[in-house]
Amino acid sequence: MREIKFRFWDNVINNMYYGEEVSKSKNELRHNWYCITKEEGLMVGNVGPSGMDNYGLIVMQYTDLKDINGKEIYEGDIVHLECMLISDEIPLDGVVVFEEGTWWVENEEERRAERLWGECNYLRVKGNIYANPELAGD
Structure with missing residues (x-):
């Protein structure tokens, strides 16, 4: 089975982060959240689709x-x-x-x-x- 993974380029501080998709349900609507980590594996935070633009993140798929x-x-x-x-x-x-x-x-x-x-x-x-x-x- 194909492994689904993502990484994110931060346009604000010019840094690459790695993460995985975490789906959460709220009132039967599906929201995709990403658990963001640095290359070294340290947790940075979570961000949802509406936050991508706010944080200057560009998503790239594995x-x-x-x-x-x-x-x-x-x-x-x-x-x-x-x-x-x-x-x-x-x-x-x-x-x-x-x-x-x-x-x-x-x-x-x-x-x-x-x-x-x-x-x-x-x-x-x-x-x-x-x-x-x-x-x-x-």
């Missing part, structure tokens, strides 16, 4: 994939991948996005995209579009 070094891959990550396509290995550096019901590595500059879980021999996280925007063009 792809359920890990790179060659065992690092979890999230939406918004900048990755390097090498895929074998008809006996040619074609490298691609791009941003992980979720479109058309699947995960893609997209390079807008080259106008090219590959499925994230395609026939890839090598996949490595280089950074993410918030903490390392300069890597998106490499």
Whole structure:
């Protein structure tokens, strides 16, 4: 079964937090809350959907994939991948996005995209579009 996890970029203090979704019911309405922790695993707090904008948080979902070094891959990550396509290995550096019901590595500059879980021999996280925007063009 797929693991559902999230991380959050804080636009105010430029920091990444990790969390998991916690659903709470109130008067039969379903509210999604996120338990937010720092990378070190320390609890920061809880935030609901209406608080995301108030706190300057950008939500990114886990792809359920890990790179060659065992690092979890999230939406918004900048990755390097090498895929074998008809006996040619074609490298691609791009941003992980979720479109058309699947995960893609997209390079807008080259106008090219590959499925994230395609026939890839090598996949490595280089950074993410918030903490390392300069890597998106490499």
